[in-house]
Amino acid sequence: MALFTTGEAVAVELPIARIPTRAAAFLLDLMIQLIFGTAVFFLCLWALFLWDADSAWISTMLVVVLTLTLIGYPVLSETLSRGRSLGKMALGLRVVRADGGPTDFRHAVTRGLAGIVDFWILGTGLIAVVVSLCSPNARRIGDALAGTVVVHDRSRLPFAALVLPPPWLQGWARQLDLTGLSDELAVAVRQYLTRFRTLTPVAQDQLGRALVVTVCARLHTPPLNGYPPVQILGAVLAERQRRSFPPPPKPDTKAFQRAA
Known part of the structure; x- marks a missing residue:
């Protein structure tokens, strides 16, 4: 559990998602990305084949498909679902701000771009694992740059006690x-x-x-x-x-x- 202080000065405890749960959610998302990327690749390849395009167009198409798969998928899913990709939904996880509030497009883009360093530079996700182990709230580089934390969202949160002024x-x-x-x-x-x-x-x-x-x-x-x-x-x-x-x-x- 970690204590978050919202902008309304409400102290809320949220259960932090640790590496095993996040790794399982990542693998589910990776399977979805592979299916999505493969389908888009062959669809574009078929269109380029009908157009009789040269190898330069095929190389460009490959870069575009990789970008949409590795960056576009997490950014789009976390933006539309307020911090939850399909893998996180299945495991009951959610990305929230450092104060416990909901994330937006800016946070999703930062996390998505930083995922290149966290997961894809070495191709194993070792950087994300090492950085998460060194962080008290299991934050990877993308979380640190975006100011976010991944938590379990299936526990009931307390209602904020609002103050009535004299x-x-x-x-x-x-x-x-x-x-x-x-x-x-x-x-x-x-x-x-x-x-x-x-x-x-x-x-x-x-x-x-x-x-x-x-x-x-x-x-x-x-x-x-x-x-x-x-x-x-x-x-x-x-x-x-x-x-x-x-x-x-x-x-x-x-x-x-x-x-x-």
């Missing part, structure tokens, strides 16, 4: 510069808020005041007087949470009126 502190929180609030400190604040009801009154006050002083120092703002720590910390974390989620798009009322 209405009387919303205006104050929206004026804060939250760039100084690190992920580690935000996780500590969230843990305090979620465990608040289980703490003794003394612990609630002492831990809360210490966190308020630390948070306000990082945000370069004086601590508020007259408000309990749980409200101040809740307002700060709720504002950070609000900025992490984009606002929903406004409905096009004119289009609706035209349709009506």
